[in-house]
Ligand SMILES: Nc1ncnc2c1ncn2[C@@H]1O[C@H](COP(=O)(O)OP(=O)(O)OP(=O)(O)O)[C@@H](O)[C@H]1O
């Protein structure tokens with residue numbers, strides 16, 4: 001099968017800081033890939049390069065047949081980035097819901113404004129997705145009146161309503177109170193079960209173990225390990241992976 | 254651990270310590286407000302007494318020409334419409350210019366950025382009074398004749414626009430980077446992001462300070478009287494006051510009109526602010 005996401009020879013510099021070092025990675029359709037690694041290892045940057053929230057310094061990104069090279073310029077390049085963004089949905093640690101819009105308005109904003117979908121159709125689709133994350137009952141609320149877990153579920157519905165091919169999650173539960181993490185992870189499991197291709201940066205080892213098809217370990221800007229969760233957690237090859245897993249076991253981050 | 258023990262402790266009493274504390278605080282607040290209200294009332298009485306014209310306990314207070322005041326109350330008061338009209342027109346122009354200037358400050362294109370900072374610097378570096386006269390008196394020399402009203406609106410609008418651009422700039426800065434990223438991630442163009450996500454939030458942020466600016470504007474609009482051709486409150490007060498040597502009465506009446514207007518506008522402003530504060534932000 002052709003990979004739905006293909007990262008080739010990706011480099012990312014922030015000034016002199018070499019954050020991602022010649023990373024190549026294929027993700028197959030319907031695959032769930034978890035990214036773990038120490039703080040500052042480049043997990044977020046890698047994820048954000050996929051939809052060009054960060055412009056890669058070198059290399060190329062392919063998402064569902066759309067190939068975007070680094071160093072691109074001009075209208076054509078911008079169009080390719082736009083195409084990639086339509087094929088990817090992103091969920092942020094800080095939710096980033098639009099505070100001046102109701103839950104439903106948040107969810108249909110993309111389809112209506114970006115895709116030009118007619119409003120009734122967008123509402124039907126949006127309500128369906130809100131229902132699937134268990135948030136339809138709050139559709140007319142404003143985000144500030146929701147709990148963190150509810151906000152994140154709405155954010156997931158917002159991304160899904162764009163009907164992306166791939167979902168990117170950047171520590172979706174890290175800003176949540178512990179008792180609210182479960183409801184968001186459950187929604188993510190459901191999304192995975194529905195066959196979505198997912199790239200998930202997370203500290204939730206339970207989720208990685210249970211849901212991921214592959215776990216990647218990032219260290220100093222390189223993929224230091226790439227394995228099935230069962231193998232990775234029981235027989236980590238790299239000593240850095242072992243140290244990381246041990247730290248999670250003892251509750252550290 | 255400390256909090257746990259206090260909670261457990263408080264449950265054993267019918268009225269908790271926290272409740273008593275809140276009650277005491279509310280009493281204190283009420284007492285303060287009553288004190289302030291009473292003092293305001295006293296100060297008002299003193300003012301009224303001062304201008305009552307009575308001879309009380311050998312103290313002769315200021316005597317006002319009641320006849321003049323009754324006769325001209327309507328004439329001066331009928332300038333309120335003009336005052337509000339010129340202020341509203343000017344604030345609309347100011348909002349438009351302030352928005353352009355604030356967006357210009359975000360530009361990475363040097364001429365646009367420069368235009369914005371140049372405008373703000375020039376306007377803030379010169380007196381409003383001068384600007385009004387510039388439009389009214391200096392432009393005719395170049396063959397541009399503006400009515401007093403138009404000159405006033407241009408001057409006030411330009412002036413307030415320069416100051417308000419800072420408000421909008423703060424409003425734009427108040428919208429977090431995450432908002433722009435969320436918009437970009439669903440495929441919005443920079444223009445769509447600005448229109449649909451950033452500006453609505455920035456404007457909402459800017460509403461309370463804009464209300465304050467409007468209130469100041471109603472008073473600064475009095476400067477336009479100097480052109481002699483805008484018949485708002487100040488112009489009318491000066492006209493009848495000078496003509497009949499009753500400047501004291503005329504200006505006092507104008508002052509009361511301005512003050513009342515400010516009180517009423519401030520009342521609405523406070524309510525609007527409260528609504529925005531607990532609303533859907
Ligand atoms: N916009 C930026 N400008 C400069 N340096 C940056 C920027 N974003 C990230 N970095 C740096 O790049 C490195 C990788 O950051 P990144 O956010 O990708 O790490 P991470 O693995 O997601 O860490 P965390 O677990 O803390 O989220 C860090 O050293 C960080 O300081």
Ligand SMILES: [Mg+2]
Pocket residue numbers: 043044045171
């Ligand atoms: Mg991160």
